[in-house]
Amino acid sequence: MPTLTPAFFSQFEPADLVRADKAHYMHGYHVFDDHREQGALNIAAGEGAYIYDIAGNRFLDAVGGMWCTNIGLGREEMAEAIADQVRQLAYSNPFSDMANTVAIRLCEKLASLAPGDLDHVFLTTGGSTAVDTAYRLIQFYQNSRGKPEKKHVIARHSAYHGSTHLTMSIGNKPADRVPEFDYANDKIHHVSSPNPYRAPGGMDEAQFLEFLVNEFEDKILTLGADKVAAFFAEPIMGSGGVIIPPEGYLLRMWQVCQRYDILFVADEVVTSFGRLGKFFSSWDVFGVQPDIITTAKGLTSAYLPLGACIFSQRIWDVISEPGKGRCFTHGFTYSGHPVCCTAALKNIEIIERENLLAHVDDVGEYLEQRLNTLVGLPLVGDVRCKKLMACVEFVADKASKTLFPEALNIGEKIHLKAQERGLLVRPIVHLNVMSPPLTISRAQVDEIVETLRICILEVADELQRSGQYAGR
Numbered sequence: 001m002p003t004l005t006p007a008f009f010s011q012f013e014p015a016d017l018v019r020a021d022k023a024h025y026m027h028g029y030h031v032f033d034d035h036r037e038q039g040a041l042n043i044a045a046g047e048g049a050y051i052y053d054i055a056g057n058r059f060l061d062a063v064g065g066m067w068c069t070n071i072g073l074g075r076e077e078m079a080e081a082i083a084d085q086v087r088q089l090a091y092s093n094p095f096s097d098m099a100n101t102v103a104i105r106l107c108e109k110l111a112s113l114a115p116g117d118l119d120h121v122f123l124t125t126g127g128s129t130a131v132d133t134a135y136r137l138i139q140f141y142q143n144s145r146g147k148p149e150k151k152h153v154i155a156r157h158s159a160y161h162g163s164t165h166l167t168m169s170i171g172n173k174p175a176d177r178v179p180e181f182d183y184a185n186d187k188i189h190h191v192s193s194p195n196p197y198r199a200p201g202g203m204d205e206a207q208f209l210e211f212l213v214n215e216f217e218d219k220i221l222t223l224g225a226d227k228v229a230a231f232f233a234e235p236i237m238g239s240g241g242v243i244i245p246p247e248g249y250l251l252r253m254w255q256v257c258q259r260y261d262i263l264f265v266a267d268e269v270v271t272s273f274g275r276l277g278k279f280f281s282s283w284d285v286f287g288v289q290p291d292i293i294t295t296a297k298g299l300t301s302a303y304l305p306l307g308a309c310i311f312s313q314r315i316w317d318v319i320s321e322p323g324k325g326r327c328f329t330h331g332f333t334y335s336g337h338p339v340c341c342t343a344a345l346k347n348i349e350i351i352e353r354e355n356l357l358a359h360v361d362d363v364g365e366y367l368e369q370r371l372n373t374l375v376g377l378p379l380v381g382d383v384r385c386k387k388l389m390a391c392v393e394f395v396a397d398k399a400s401k402t403l404f405p406e407a408l409n410i411g412e413k414i415h416l417k418a419q420e421r422g423l424l425v426r427p428i429v430h431l432n433v434m435s436p437p438l439t440i441s442r443a444q445v446d447e448i449v450e451t452l453r454i455c456i457l458e459v460a461d462e463l464q465r466s467g468q469y470a471g472r
Helices: 014-024 032-038 076-088 101-113 127-144 165-170 205-223 249-259 313-319 338-353 356-374 410-420 442-465
Strands: 043-047 050-053 058-061 120-124 152-156 188-191 228-233 263-267 292-295 307-311 380-386 389-394 426-428 431-434
Touching: 058 442, 076 338, 101 120, 101 307, 101 338, 120 127, 120 313, 127 165, 127 228, 127 263, 127 292, 127 307, 127 313, 152 205, 188 205, 205 228, 205 249, 228 249, 249 263, 338 356, 356 380, 356 389, 356 442, 389 410, 389 442, 410 426, 410 431, 410 442
Parallel strands: 152 188, 152 228, 228 263, 263 292
Antiparallel strands: 043 050, 050 058, 120 307, 292 307, 380 389, 389 431, 426 431
């Protein structure tokens, strides 16, 4: 980690970087007009839960990068492990009859951490490719077992499962469905988001649960159970707004899957590796034994890109049946990359050695308590928090839960106020989403909540004075 002195930051030329960024760098989720006018926050360094821009301004990163900087930034032992692996073996072909020692050890470790008989691992380059792999694995499995018609999959509205063509099609966040892109629709279907705050018709949580389960079963029967292959579900929906489902929802949905021979795919790209206080949350938090788990993000704490599709012995037994001469013709040049796998093993070692899962249990409960003190503020419709996944939803009217016009971009207004005070939260239209590093302290939790409080009140006052908010 460089010494973050004025001399360090003086090496950067802000005007030139802004020019080059606007001229050449197309970002993920690039908002063309905004970027043209405002540019980007250009980051130069990171340490622990903090990042620094090119001017040396420090920000508490309550977003955790993108749900991913779990052990914090700037770990010297991680840098050394990565450097040592580069010196020893920087790359190895991951296809067919080639393997490397680090990838083997990582797969063994992941199989030991995953619940039940999830003993087999396909390493990928990130979360999107892990979910993409799961979809292809499901096709391969159904064809191998002689069920070529059983290919339809069901996911949820407002879900996010990645940004490849296929995974964006499985997900269904309205903001992601822009008219300039096409989506695969012929075998992908969606049922309701399990968001109790937006339950239809004034249902209480128990009634909403029954509605969701019945809707799912009706969808299966409408399509034909012999045609439905899998159900994709984030245990807690992340980018869709930290949607914490009704108590018992995942278990009930899993039971329906069991009844109709449907694979349950737990997309744990966000919820694994400590975000909810466990290595994997499907079983340990929600009591569900999935057939497939997809993971990424916290797998390496974002030190290097890596994902994994972890699947059951039952699936393996079918696809690897002796004498069939099958080949799983799917792979990535950088899957099983030895340097990335080294980062993952070191990351897991740090989480275990520093007992970060227990820390998340403690500080996560504290974050839940503190964030809930914002509920009574103007603009705040709902606060959702489970350990270190959190969201504040803003509304124009609390009684009716009416949203502000999208063009107002209320989440961005509050985010920019927070940024001025050295706090980063993630704005998603009507939301501010948070997923801080697992190492966050109670004092930093207080800083997040109190800064948000100030910013919410300031924005509410400005909107009232301009006539854009009635104060209800």
